[in-house]
Amino acid sequence: MLAHIVKRLLLSVPLILGIVTATFFISHLAPGDPVDLYLQPHGQVDPAVIERVRQDRGLDHPIHVQYVTWLANTARGDFGESFLLHRPVRDILARTVPYTLLLILAALLVDALLGITLGVVSAVRRGTRLDRAVTLGSLTLYAMPGFWLALMLILVFSVHLGWFPTSQATSLDYADLSVFGKLLDRLWHLVLPVTVLGVAGAAATARYMRGRLLDVLSEDYITAARARGFRGGTIVRRHALRNAMIPIITIYGMSIPLMLGAATIVETIFAWPGMGRLTVDAVVGRDYPVILATTMVAAVLTVLGNLLADVGYAAVDPRVSFDASRR
Amino acid sequence: MLLSVRSLSTRFEANEGELWPVNGVSFGVAGGETLGLVGETGSGKSMVALSILDLVPSPGRIVAGEIEFEGQDILLLSRAEKRRVRGGEIGMVFQDPAASLNPVYRIGDQIADVGRLHRGLGRAEAWRDAVHLLGDLGLQEPEKKARAYPFELSGGMRQRAQIAVAIAGRPKLLIADEPTTALDATVQSEVCDLLKYIQGEFGMAILLISHDLAMVTDVADRIMVMYAGRIVEIGHWTAISREPRHPYTKGLMAAIPHLGAGPDQPLGGIPGTVPDLADLPAGCSFHARCPEADEDCRAASPPLEDVGDRLCACYRVERAR
Amino acid sequence: MAVGRFRENRLALWSIYAIAILILSALLAPILAPHDPVAIGDVMATRFQPPSWAHPFGTDEFGRDLFSRALYGARISLSVGILAMLLATSIGSLYGAVAGYFGGVVDGAMMRIVDVWIAFPAFYLMLLLVGVFEASVPVLILILALTAWPATARFIRGEILSLRGRDYVEAARAMGLPAYRIILRHLIPGALSPVLVTAALTVVGMIGAEAGLSFLGLGISPPTPSWGNMVAAGKDTLASAWWISFFPGALLTITLISFSLVADGLRDALDPKAVDQKYV
Numbered sequence: 023m024l025a026h027i028v029k030r031l032l033l034s035v036p037l038i039l040g041i042v043t044a045t046f047f048i049s050h051l052a053p054g055d056p057v058d059l060y061l062q063p064h065g066q067v068d069p070a071v072i073e074r075v076r077q078d079r080g081l082d083h084p085i086h087v088q089y090v091t092w093l094a095n096t097a098r099g100d101f102g103e104s105f106l107l108h109r110p111v112r113d114i115l116a117r118t119v120p121y122t123l124l125l126i127l128a129a130l131l132v133d134a135l136l137g138i139t140l141g142v143v144s145a146v147r148r149g150t151r152l153d154r155a156v157t158l159g160s161l162t163l164y165a166m167p168g169f170w171l172a173l174m175l176i177l178v179f180s181v182h183l184g185w186f187p188t189s190q191a192t193s194l195d196y197a198d199l200s201v202f203g204k205l206l207d208r209l210w211h212l213v214l215p216v217t218v219l220g221v222a223g224a225a226a227t228a229r230y231m232r233g234r235l236l237d238v239l240s241e242d243y244i245t246a247a248r249a250r251g252f253r254g255g256t257i258v259r260r261h262a263l264r265n266a267m268i269p270i271i272t273i274y275g276m277s278i279p280l281m282l283g284a285a286t287i288v289e290t291i292f293a294w295p296g297m298g299r300l301t302v303d304a305v306v307g308r309d310y311p312v313i314l315a316t317t318m319v320a321a322v323l324t325v326l327g328n329l330l331a332d333v334g335y336a337a338v339d340p341r342v343s344f345d346a347s348r349r
Numbered sequence: 350m351l352l353s354v355r356s357l358s359t360r361f362e363a364n365e366g367e368l369w370p371v372n373g374v375s376f377g378v379a380g381g382e383t384l385g386l387v388g389e390t391g392s393g394k395s396m397v398a399l400s401i402l403d404l405v406p407s408p409g410r411i412v413a414g415e416i417e418f419e420g421q422d423i424l425l426l427s428r429a430e431k432r433r434v435r436g437g438e439i440g441m442v443f444q445d446p447a448a449s450l451n452p453v454y455r456i457g458d459q460i461a462d463v464g465r466l467h468r469g470l471g472r473a474e475a476w477r478d479a480v481h482l483l484g485d486l487g488l489q490e491p492e493k494k495a496r497a498y499p500f501e502l503s504g505g506m507r508q509r510a511q512i513a514v515a516i517a518g519r520p521k522l523l524i525a526d527e528p529t530t531a532l533d534a535t536v537q538s539e540v541c542d543l544l545k546y547i548q549g550e551f552g553m554a555i556l557l558i559s560h561d562l563a564m565v566t567d568v569a570d571r572i573m574v575m576y577a578g579r580i581v582e583i584g585h586w587t588a589i590s591r592e593p594r595h596p597y598t599k600g601l602m603a604a605i606p607h608l609g610a611g612p613d614q615p616l617g618g619i620p621g622t623v624p625d626l627a628d629l630p631a632g633c634s635f636h637a638r639c640p641e642a643d644e645d646c647r648a649a650s651p652p653l654e655d656v657g658d659r660l661c662a663c664y665r666v667e668r669a670r
Numbered sequence: 671m672a673v674g675r676f677r678e679n680r681l682a683l684w685s686i687y688a689i690a691i692l693i694l695s696a697l698l699a700p701i702l703a704p705h706d707p708v709a710i711g712d713v714m715a716t717r718f719q720p721p722s723w724a725h726p727f728g729t730d731e732f733g734r735d736l737f738s739r740a741l742y743g744a745r746i747s748l749s750v751g752i753l754a755m756l757l758a759t760s761i762g763s764l765y766g767a768v769a770g771y772f773g774g775v776v777d778g779a780m781m782r783i784v785d786v787w788i789a790f791p792a793f794y795l796m797l798l799l800v801g802v803f804e805a806s807v808p809v810l811i812l813i814l815a816l817t818a819w820p821a822t823a824r825f826i827r828g829e830i831l832s833l834r835g836r837d838y839v840e841a842a843r844a845m846g847l848p849a850y851r852i853i854l855r856h857l858i859p860g861a862l863s864p865v866l867v868t869a870a871l872t873v874v875g876m877i878g879a880e881a882g883l884s885f886l887g888l889g890i891s892p893p894t895p896s897w898g899n900m901v902a903a904g905k906d907t908l909a910s911a912w913w914i915s916f917f918p919g920a921l922l923t924i925t926l927i928s929f930s931l932v933a934d935g936l937r938d939a940l941d942p943k944a945v946d947q948k949y950v
Contacts, residue, residue, distance in 0.1 A: 048798055167882065167885075167923065249404060250462075250518070251437055268453070279789075305797045323791075340452070
């Protein structure tokens with residue numbers, strides 16, 4: 023098992039390297055000089071200063087030298103300095119990535135709980151009005167653009183009902199709250215963004231779960247389980263669900279990049295201080311060091327998601343074994 | 350009689366119209382005996398098995414008949430009572446153990462689950478019983494096999510495991526639907542021996558269903574031949590083997606030397622194939638393939654009647670006076 | 671058969687009608703639009719009007735008729751989405767077909783590229799590309815297609831692999847037909863059903879992505895209306911003028927649901943097994 027994980031990790035190194043390399047060269051295709059962009063806000067700058075900044079950042083070297091330097095720095099965890107924020111990118115990432123992870127993990131939880139429940143109910147009550155409602159509802163939510171859903175939720179739950187805050191991860195008076203109050207405050211701020219992110223995922227999961235469960239329920243071992251006298255509920259829970267869930271795990275791993283993409287928009291709308299909003303701001307402001315770094319983090323998270331899905335798959339499906347000696 | 354099936358009819362409604370895979374079937378199984386049910390693929394024999402447990406898959410439905418088990422009609426039982434009968438009173442072995450064992454649970458757990466459900470055993474007790482059953486059914490290193498997943502066992506071992514699941518509730522009747530068909534020829538006879546052993550050891554009645562007459566006669570005391578949803582001949586094997594009366598049974602007997610013939614192969618002595626259940630000929634369903642058919646056979650379906658030492662459904666066989 | 675099955679699927683059929691109406695309205699926007707979509711008149715007198723007979727979708731902060739803007743927005747949103755889909759599907763099918771046909775080392779090398787591409791979080795790739803290149807409409811289409819083709823390629827390759835062993839393909843090869851003719855004449859048409867299904871799904875992704883980028887201000891820039899930037903334009907006045915964001919987003923949602931239902935319907939119609947499982 024461990025050997026397999028290590029092997030998979032090693033195999034993902036070239037994948038991440040490929041993504042990072044592509045990102046580096048794409049960002050250097052950009053018209054315009056990054057130094058100009060860096061110094062732009064300061065108005066007219068002495069050409070000598072420009073040259074010094076250029077040398078300082080190694081931008082006077084040919085691109086392949088720059089690439090190697092950048093790669094070496096990145097490997098050491100040095101992502102350079104943000105053009106816009108004038109701070110080390112590493113510090114910026116350390117502050118923003120946890121917020122994005124929190125958002126995505128919470129959304130995945132909603133996705134799993136809601137999606138699997140609805141999918142199972144829909145499959146078990148197949149053909150009923152409830153099934154049709156769930157099927158159509160999940161299709162609608164799945165197709166609905168997240169940013170619009172977000173705005174509509176804000177319109178109803180924040181503007182009209184005033185139940186949830188519209189932006190930020192914490193209230194202004196967060197520092198003065200008790201420990202419990204702080205937790206509550208965080209949860210309160212999570213509700214709307216997580217709903218937007220999680221509901222779309224849940225819709226996809228429900229659709230997939232329904233189909234898988236219907237497939238499994240038509241298997242011989244389900245008929246066999248009925249012939250052994252098990253209750254319908256027991257059969258679904260104990261005999262069918264585990265089989266149906268196995269492929270869901272793979273879908274989950276693959277949903278990480280989708281979630282990251284959706285999170286950029288959700289974070290922007292809800293002013294969530296995460297990596298997604300940081301990336302959008304960096305793209306608007308052409309803050310290349312930040313773009314490079316966040317893209318790499320996103321790629322690493324994607325690859326990790328797939329790896330976790332793989333390991334999870336092996337953990338629940340006895341037919342997949344990493345360790346050949348076990349047989 | 351442990352089990353008495355009377356005038357059982359099961360109907361399917363498909364796009365092409367109605368099908369009657371089980372069409373007025375009556376028979377009984379006495380405690381401790383083995384009844385063999387023989388017929389080609391599509392004769393409705395598997396549907397008889399599922400009907401007995403009231404597990405006919407949709408869009409099929411039992412439309413008539415009684416299934417009396419120990420004096421009670423299974424069809425009239427409550428859901429909970431039916432669940433008690435399934436697995437607890439009547440165990441079932443399916444054709445393909447690879448498909449009918451759950452791939453993600455250990456063999457031992459699947460056996461123990463049944464013991465816990467029907468015999469109220471505790472977790473540890475049920476596990477011990479599972480290991481014991483596996484050993485009893487001839488698996489080497491039963492503790493290890495109990496911890497294995499279905500995919501880790503060979504076909505023959507899987508079938509033994511499935512039989513262990515079926516008898517873990519210590520049923521009084523075991524229905525085995527084509528228990529050897531999915532297995533290698535060498536393993537087939539082992540499974541037959543196993544069924545005989547179970548009968549002796551646990552005193553269970555067995556309803557053995559197969560297309561393979563030779564296999565059935567190796568195990569069964571009585572034989573029942575089914576064709577296109579109806580029973581055409583039923584009686585003791587000693588009587589039938591001495592002199593088959595129904596033309597279809599004669600054909601089946603003539604085919605016996607061809608051991609291992611697949612279920613879809615036309616039978617040796619009989620030209621033609623099983624008719625489409627959706628498009629049965631008028632009269633006796635067998636008349637198109639029957640060498641002895643005449644006008645009567647084309648006009649009406651012959652009833653199952655006492656012809657002396659057995660029951661037979663054929664106008665060409667003289668009934669007992 | 672397949673057409674008949676598709677027709678039986680009422681939801682998919684309605685979706686086709688909805689899409690037809692949307693495309694037709696987009697094409698006829700200059701005739702249908704009651705007002706100029708970009709011209710700004712007496713701002714103070716006309717702005718922030720709620721929906722009415724004169725302005726079915728209301729007016730925006732500059733007093734422009736949102737119904738007219740939505741019609742013109744449909745032109746952009748639908749054409750960008752559909753053209754990007756056509757491009758992605760063409761590139762993806764061809765690439766997948768070539769990899770699947772040749773197999774072996776060629777296939778291995780080609781699919782590794784696809785693997786890396788797919789591992790790239792798609793929206794991040796789009797953000798990177800729109801950040802680097804000025805997002806004119808053609809460039810935006812190119813960028814969208816660039817992120818979408820690998821998924822199609824991977825899927826079509828699988829289909830081609832299963833087609834490759836078929837008799838008619840073997841026969842074509844035995845006759846000495848050149849590879850490009852076998853791929854174009856036999857393999858891609860043979861895989862037409864999966865190509866159609868992926869195409870329908872790709873449209874959903876492309877229209878959604880364009881809307882997302884435009885919403886962030888990185889796709890189609892105002893004053894040219896696209897549904898995405900129209901929704902964005904109303905987000906700060908949500909409390910006082912909900913209609914600015916509501917209508918274009920609703921149209922977008924209807925469009926995306928319709929294409930999804932068509933994709934579902936196509937898949938069911940072209941894969942009878944799936945339908946049987948559904949009803950038996």
